[in-house]
Each structure stands twice: as C-alpha cells, then as structure tokens.
Amino acid sequence: MFPKKCPGCANNLKVEKLICDNCNTEIRGEYSLPLLMKLSEPEQEFIIQFLLYSGSLKKMAKKLKVSYPTVRNKLDNMRDKIISIQKEEGENDR
Amino acid sequence: MTGKFNFKNFIINPFKYVAGYKSLFIGLLFLIGSAVINYYENIHFDGIIDIHYNSYGGILLYFGEGIFNWLLLALLLYLGTKIVGNLSYRSIDLFGTQLFARIPFFFASLLYVITPIRKFSKYIFWKYLNKGSQVVLTSLDYIFLTAGLLLVLFIIIYTVYLMYKSYSFVTNMKRKKAVLSFIIIFIIAEFVSKIFFLIFLPVENLGL
Numbered sequence: 124m125f126p127k128k129c130p131g132c133a134n135n136l137k138v139e140k141l142i143c144d145n146c147n148t149e150i151r152g153e154y155s156l157p158l159l160m161k162l163s164e165p166e167q168e169f170i171i172q173f174l175l176y177s178g179s180l181k182k183m184a185k186k187l188k189v190s191y192p193t194v195r196n197k198l199d200n201m202r203d204k205i206i207s208i209q210k211e212e213g214e215n216d217r
Numbered sequence: 218m219t220g221k222f223n224f225k226n227f228i229i230n231p232f233k234y235v236a237g238y239k240s241l242f243i244g245l246l247f248l249i250g251s252a253v254i255n256y257y258e259n260i261h262f263d264g265i266i267d268i269h270y271n272s273y274g275g276i277l278l279y280f281g282e283g284i285f286n287w288l289l290l291a292l293l294l295y296l297g298t299k300i301v302g303n304l305s306y307r308s309i310d311l312f313g314t315q316l317f318a319r320i321p322f323f324f325a326s327l328l329y330v331i332t333p334i335r336k337f338s339k340y341i342f343w344k345y346l347n348k349g350s351q352v353v354l355t356s357l358d359y360i361f362l363t364a365g366l367l368l369v370l371f372i373i374i375y376t377v378y379l380m381y382k383s384y385s386f387v388t389n390m391k392r393k394k395a396v397l398s399f400i401i402i403f404i405i406a407e408f409v410s411k412i413f414f415l416i417f418l419p420v421e422n423l424g425l
Contacts, residue, residue: 188222190236192310196389199305 244316252280254326270338291315318379332365333358
C-alpha cells in the first residue's frame with residue numbers, strides 16, 4: 124500500500140525524490156501528493172469503477188450487488204472529502 | 218466497497234442492499250400478506266405503529282390501513298427533506314424503503330396468530346367490555362403471552378429503527394439533523410394517523 128501519512132506523527136507525507144528507472148535520473152524537490160492519491164485505496168478503486176461504468180450509478184449498484192443509495196452516498200461522501208481536501212490545500216498554499 | 222451479502226449487515230441496514238422499486242415490490246407483498254392475516258384474525262394497524270384487535274371492516278379496510286400508514290409517514294418524511302435542506306436523492310428510494318421498513322409488522326401479525334395475544338384480547342373484550350363468549354386463560358397462556366408481547370414490542374422498536382434508517386440512509390442526511398427531523402415528523406405522523414382513524418373508524422366501532 125502506498126504510504127500517505129507519516130507513521131510517526133500522522134502528518135501528510137510529501138514526495139522528495141523521483142527516479143527514472145531507465146537512465147537513473149533523479150529529481151529532488153518537495154512535491155505534494157496529487158489530490159486523487161490522497162484518497163484511500165477503496166475510494167480510488169471506486170473512482171476507477173465509476174469511470175468504467177461511464178458514471179452510471181445504477182449499473183454500478185447492480186454490478187456490485189448493492190442498492191443505488193449505497194453507491195450514491197459513497198459518491199456524495201467522496202465529493203465532500205475532495206472539497207475538504209481542496210479547502211485544506213488552499214489554506215496551506217496561502 | 219463490496220457487495221458481499223452479510224446477514225448481520227442486512228439486519229442493521231437492509232437498505233444497503235435493497236432500495237427503489239425492488240424494496241417497494243417486496244414491501245407491497247408483505248403488506249398484502251399482513252392484510253390477509255389481519256382480515257382473518259381481526260388485527261388492525263390503526264396508527265403508524267399501532268396494532269390492535271377488533272372485529273370490524275372488510276379486507277379492503279385492512280389493506281387500506283397498511284397503505285395509509287405507509288404513505289402518510291413517507292409523504293411527511295418526503296416533505297421534511299424538502300424543508301430540511303437541498304438533498305439529492307430519488308423519491309422512489311424513500312417511498313420504497315419506507316414500505317420495506319414495515320415488513321416486521323407482518324411478523325407481528327403472525328405472532329398474534331401463533332401466540333395467545335389474540336386470545337388475551339378476546340379475554341379483555343369478554344371480561345371488561347362484556348363482548349363475545351367466555352375466555353379462560355391458563356398459566357401456560359400467560360407465559361406465551363408475555364413472550365409474544367415482548368416480541369411484538371421488539372418488532373415495533375425494530376420497525377421504527379428501520380423507518381429512521383430508511384430516511385437517514387436514502388437521503389444521506391447528517392446524523393444530528395436526521396435524528397431530530399425524524400423524531401418531529403414521526404410524532405406528527407402518529408398524531409395525524411390517530412386523528413384519521415378516530416374520524417373514519419369511530420370509537421364505538423373500536424369497542425374501546
């Protein structure tokens with residue numbers, strides 16, 4: 124599992140180094156994780172499924188054998204989470 | 218998110234698995250089942266969460282009671298969501314799951330048949346209202362009666378819980394808001410239903 128939180132203080136982790144595995148070029152800096160990477164793995168999986176079903180919650184619910192409100196609530200809760208992450212990022216950038 | 222069916226999860230929140238037209242159809246089947254049992258056993262659902270014994274009315278009345286109780290609460294909850302806030306949900310999910318939430322009442326009707334609750338009701342009618350023939354209750358009747366009444370009480374509590382769960386889950390309302398608005402709407406619905414049944418089914422018919 125890709126680590127996103129510091130195991131010591133639970134703060135958000137940042138990327139310090141990127142490496143090209145072809146020519147071993149290293150890029151160093153302090154990069155924040157992309158927004159989607161800040162979501163949990165099940166949430167990322169949900170987004171992939173959502174795209175694969177062309178955004179049809181009905182089809183998704185049928186395939187996952189859950190009710191429509193279950194999928195809908197999951198989507199709404201993720202939207203709220205993304206909004207709060209964006210707000211947090213906005214405050215940090217100021 | 219997995220769709221693996223888990224019985225415990227289903228009891229806690231069946232609406233994770235069933236909603237929309239499916240819940241409406243299943244709920245309707247159980248409502249018809251309850252109406253048939255109630256007709257033959259003289260059990261009335263004369264209020265949102267009321268179960269009483271009395272012998273009056275045709276099969277349509279028993280069916281109508283179920284429909285009225287379901288629609289009244291579902292409509293008031295629907296109107297409530299319009300007042301509470303800008304919630305995006307499908308109304309069929311609210312109406313369907315509200316009907317599904319009433320399924321335990323089918324089992325309450327069955328309990329009236331298989332336990333001495335009905336016999337006890339007849340006893341009350343004979344002893345205190347001088348109606349019907351003499352009824353004698355044995356000590357074994359009292360034991361099963363207590364067990365039956367406790368089960369009916371549990372069914373009523375569970376039904377109210379399901380009604381709340383349907384409302385809060387389908388609308389994805391924040392907990393505090395959902396609890397408060399549900400309590401208010403539920404009390405209004407119970408009050409309106411009692412008034413309605415008192416008007417259309419006068420006290421003299423109830424024999425109380």
